[in-house]
Amino acid sequence: MCERLKLSTWRVQVGVLQSMKTYFQxxxxxxxxxxxxxxxxxxxxxxxTCSALTHPLENKSYSSVRTEALSVVELLVKRTGESGQWECVSGKSREQLQRSLSTLQTDSRPDLRDKAQELRRNIQSQP
Known part of the structure; x- marks a missing residue:
């Protein structure tokens, strides 16, 4: 799934991101x-996964791709936090996600901006 996120049309990317969300659920x-x-x-x-998610999170053309990518990140942050397995997310992966989320904080859609800011703060506060 991770390989398909980079070199596919936006419709395929949305489908892959939806599949990823189901997979992680x-x-x-x-x-x-x-x-x-x-x-x-x-x-x-x-x-x-974190490495692959940077591309759709920073996708300037399609808000549907950014929205789906953001929901996958939200699910990952929630599930790793709830299960106490946040240490499985490497420092490099955290930095990649934070960098991509900070790009989203300038998005034209306020709902995406707010969610990105909330997730970025959540990632920073993890031990």
Whole structure:
């Protein structure tokens, strides 16, 4: 899914982002159980995903792509926070997300600006 986000039409990107959201809603690795094997697997998944999400978050042309990408980030932040697995998100991934979210803070749509600002603050406040 991550590969398809960069080189696809906006409709495909929206479809991929919706699939990603469903995937992360159902991902069992984001449950409260912790072990080293799960930590490594989840870290790899989140690193790849955060890197791939920067492109649709910074998409200047299509607000639907930005909206879907923002909802995936919101879900990731919520699920990793609730399960106590925020440490699976590397420092580099956090920086990438914050950088992309700060670009969204200048968006023409106020709802996207506000959500991006809220998520950016949430990411900064995580230990």
């Amino acid at each position: 159902r991902l069992l690795l984001l449950e409260k159980e912790k072990d080293n094997q799960n930590f490594t697997a989840l870290s790899l998944i989140l690193t790849e």
